Amino acid sequence: MLIATILSAWLQYGADGEPHARAVVSGAACPAARADEKLLAMERRAAGGPGFDDVVCDVAIPKDAKRVAVDARALPAPAHDPRTIVVLGDTGCRISLVLAQGCNDPSAWPLPANARAIAALHPDLVIHVGDYLYRERACPALSACSGSPHGDNAFAWQADWLRPAAPIFANAPMLMLRGNHEECSRNGPGWFRYLDPHASTACKDTTDPYAVDLGTLRIVAFDSAVAEDQGVNDDHGPIYRRQFAQARALAIGASEAWFVTHRPPYTNGDERDAMGDALQPFDAVLSGHIHLFGAVDVDGQPPLVINGEGGTRLDLNYASFLGLAMGKLHAAGTPFGEARFGFGVYRRTNAGWTVSLRDPGGVERAVCVLAKRSVHCERVE
The missing domain is CATH 3.60.21.10 (Metallo-dependent phosphatases)
Known part of the structure; x- marks a missing residue:
């Protein structure tokens, strides 16, 4: 499995009203996210295709999280x-x-x-x-x-x-x-x-x-x-x-x-x-x-x-x-x-x-x- 390199990562609010961590990566695998001490598996939102040679990953984050990260990249808290x-x-x-x-x-x-x-x-x-x-x-x-x-x-x-x-x-x-x-x-x-x-x-x-x-x-x-x-x-x-x-x-x-x-x-x-x-x-x-x-x-x-x-x-x-x-x-x-x-x-x-x-x-x-x-x-x- 190819190791993902994070190209972009952010925290955004979803249509469910919840905060989500998103990541754009190269490689086939989504990185892991972390909310405080809890490890979260990011799911593939979009695979690569014509014009888009990256992969987009997403995972919901608990609203009360104090520390959020995608792999080693720190993100702001909700x-x-x-x-x-x-x-x-x-x-x-x-x-x-x-x-x-x-x-x-x-x-x-x-x-x-x-x-x-x-x-x-x-x-x-x-x-x-x-x-x-x-x-x-x-x-x-x-x-x-x-x-x-x-x-x-x-x-x-x-x-x-x-x-x-x-x-x-x-x-x-x-x-x-x-x-x-x-x-x-x-x-x-x-x-x-x-x-x-x-x-x-x-x-x-x-x-x-x-x-x-x-x-x-x-x-x-x-x-x-x-x-x-x-x-x-x-x-x-x-x-x-x-x-x-x-x-x-x-x-x-x-x-x-x-x-x-x-x-x-x-x-x-x-x-x-x-x-x-x-x-x-x-x-x-x-x-x-x-x-x-x-x-x-x-x-x-x-x-x-x-x-x-x-x-x-x-x-x-x-x-x-x-x-x-x-x-x-x-x-x-x-x-x-x-x-x-x-x-x-x-x-x-x-x-x-x-x-x-x-x-x-x-x-x-x-x-x-x-x-x-x-x-x-x-x-x-």
């Missing part, structure tokens, strides 16, 4: 009652027919710097709100992405997420959401292989919401990968209505509940048409998809916070966010937004949460107060 949560999203380096982001230029693609700054904070939890793999085309000649792998394969996943995220993996457990770049028609097979929280690796257009209980905070994760940004897809309506009802039921009874997804549910037709009053039990909605930071109160709904500034080329046109007034949903007060790379540090207070916006060097640039179903932000001079 979160309990998190006081510091980092949120980021839309992290990959975009290579498309019309745009080649500078994947080899830290100022143009700052995910590695963001990851180091996040790791230095040692947060209790990191939430990624989706969109990991943007290297979908070959890099044009003489571009700053020269030499980059591309496509839904092991090399591109290592380059765009698994390798640069290693400092985060070593310092915090993760909850990872699927983005539209992880649709089945794009990079879905790789997503289900490496990161999807469900047991099955078969690519599906939609997956049901699930809840993770972390002390007094309940996070409900909602898969919005294929929701339509414009208009309404009639085939999606019954699915999303059922799933929004599930999400509402999952939030009932929680001391505090966050609805976490990729596409902002207030700004796309499918979700806005299907959600009804499903978000009423929630205290906040967290998302990505729009490549900037944004925060807004919405009439009759919980506030929306967008952390889409994690590394992908920024959306400099604020109209897609600051013009939020669609159908029966209207921005309440003055929305806050800025298109600068970075991530959000959510710290619990007696009243709620503060959200510190950090640049890739870890420097604070704005502070928001998220409390009592409202959000208010001010820039730091």
